[in-house]
Amino acid sequence: MADDFEVPVGLFQDVEDLKAQLAQVTAQLRTLTEAAEVEPGPLPDQETPPDEAADEEEEDWAYPPFILLLEEPQYSDELRALIEWVEGVLVPAYLGEPSADSKWCHLWFEHPPAVARLHALWLAWQELTDPTSCGYTGPSVWHRDHLDPCLRELRAPNGPFAGCVKNEHQVAHRMPGQVPSAWSHTDS
Known part of the structure; x- marks a missing residue:
């Protein structure tokens, strides 16, 4: 059965091209290694070995905290920054009028599941x-991966705002474009 196998002509050309490219890379590598006769020392401003510096950077790096x-x-502090982003970017750019099929609560920051999802959306x-x-x-x-799925979940009929419908709560719901700043209200 091995005698029945025919090798396409293009395959031979591909192999020859690969051989030529390998020879060229090998020659470049040989030239570079011969030119580097002296081992490189530490950089003038480098006081710690690279491995230790990498460990220090990892220790100093702080990942954004999950708000909950x-x-x-x-x-x-994190909620204030999130509210600023939601009211300044998300609401004006992406939210249309709330409806029975697409809910929104202007007091979204009182709904922990909404805070969690919106915070993750903001971090992304x-x-x-x-x-x-x-x-x-x-x-x-x-x-694609963050905004659309988040809004689908938040605004779904059974999402965190399911009970937030006009005239059903003590809270007067407003259009998303009229969302007040949650922390700049002054008690009258």
Whole structure:
């Protein structure tokens, strides 16, 4: 059966191309290694070995905290920043009028599941809208993987705002564009 196997002519050309590329890379590698006769020393401003410096950077790096795990006053500070983003970016740009099939509560920050989802959405937005960390496709990924699923869950008829309908609560619900700032209210 091995005699029945025919090798396509293009395969031989591909193999020859690979051999030529390998020979070229090998020659470049040989040139570079011969040119580097002296082992590189530490950089002038480098005081610690690279492995130790990497360990220190990891220890110094603080990941964004998940809001529901924070205690006061960090919770309030993080919530204020989240409210600012939701009211300044998310609500005006992405939310239409609430309806029975697409709910929204202007007091979303009183719903822990909404706070958790919106905080996660905001953290993803911070990362994925920075071209230096994720390139120029980050916003597209944020819309597809984060915004759309989050809004579907939040605004679903059985989502965290399921009971938030006009005239059903003590709270007067408003259109998303008219959401007041949650922390700048003055008690009259």
